[in-house]
Amino acid sequence: MTRLASRYWASLTDSRPEVWDRLVEQGRRRDLPLWRRYVASLLDVEAVGRGGGAAQAPEQELLERDPPASTVYYTLDRTVTVGTTPPVRRRAWRITGFALAALLVIATAFGASRLLPGPTLVTPMTPIVPPGLPPVGYHMVKDPAGYRLDVPLGWTRREKQGMAAPVVYYDSPHDGRELQIFxxxxxxxxxxxxxxxxxxxxxxxxxxxxxxxxxxxxxxxSELAYVYDDPDRGYRLVVDHRLEAADGAVYAIRASGPGGAARLERIRAPLDAAVASFCPADVHCPTV
Structure with missing residues (x-):
């Protein structure tokens, strides 16, 4: 390390060149860039500059800042002539290696795509209710009044005598909704x-x-949805549905509950289930 440092210092300071060996002479070439002078002094090779090795004036060196036209190729092989291009054999081997590597990557990717399973598409399944079965949350009731229909689970039955026929009620135990059939x-x-x-x-x-x-x-x-103020239960929403049943008679199925028009869908849900499943006793109903 001491010898290398001394050589580099001599090439920079131009101090006592007569006592240094040929390496220092190569490092003192003023017509070459600093890095080339240093490499030449370390490797003991002839540093070739622009114009075949003739020294240039410092002013000319400042004007010409483009890289030198000739290429200095350094190698451990003493038989290589300084200033020649790299051997073609190495470049050919390098290109061949890159080509083989690229082919290997393509082949590996193609093989992996053939072997690995592709993405699985999952389609959400909607539960299918067989015809004649009540929807989820409902059960079929054979009412003593002479018909059958789907009613929400947990709703309780009560009956009152109307003006012309008995009126059957199914009441929700939680939110004040009810069904009324007559x-x-x-x-x-x-x-x-x-x-x-x-x-x-x-x-x-x-x-x-x-x-x-x-x-x-x-x-x-025929169906009519309306709101009114009940003296006892407050603001009510009613959906009144009148239908001709399979026996030819006309029935009324009414759904009601608290709230306004914004709650229409919630109140009419049990009505739709009851209408779709309604069938008089001892009568064949194709849709039920």
Whole structure:
């Protein structure tokens, strides 16, 4: 290390070049960059600069800052001539190696894609309820009044005598919702619903706070959703559905509960299940 440091210091300071060996002479070449002078002084090779080795003036060196045109190739092999290009054989071997490596990577990736399983697509499955079975959370009830229908689990039955027929109630034990079922005397669902709404004596249009929310009608059914103020239970939402059953009779199925129009879907859910499953006793109903 001391000898190498001395050589480098001599090449920089130009001190007593006559006592140093040929290595220092190579390091003192003013026509070459600093790094090339240092390498030449360490490796004991002839440093070749621009113009075949002739020294250039410092002013010329400052003007010409482009890399030298000739290439100095340093190697441990003493037979290589300084200033020649690297051997073609090494470059060819390097290119061949890169090509083989690239082929190996491609082959490995292709083989892995053939062997590894692809992504599995999972499709959410919707539970399928067989025809005739009640939906989840409901059960079929054979009511003593002479029909069967799907009712939410946990709801309790009660019965009251109406003006023309018994009125059956199924009540929720939690939130005040209820179903109300009875047979009417009218000949069609539309007539039955119109009379219930507009009768001058007991029509529910005469109830305080009455307002229509939704009205629909079909070939064998009519439906009316409305709100009113119940003196005992407060603000109520009612969905009144009149239908012609399989035995030809007209029935009313009414769903009601607390709240306004925003709770319509929650209140009509048990109504839809009851209407879809309703069937008079001892009668074949294709959809039930």
């Amino acid at each position: 047979q009417t005397a009218e000949s069609s669902p539309a007539e039955s619903l119109s009379l219930a709404e507009n009768d001058p004596g007991y029509g529910f249009a005469r109830q305080p706070g009455y307002a229509v929310v939704q009205r629909t009608s079909g070939a064998n059914s």
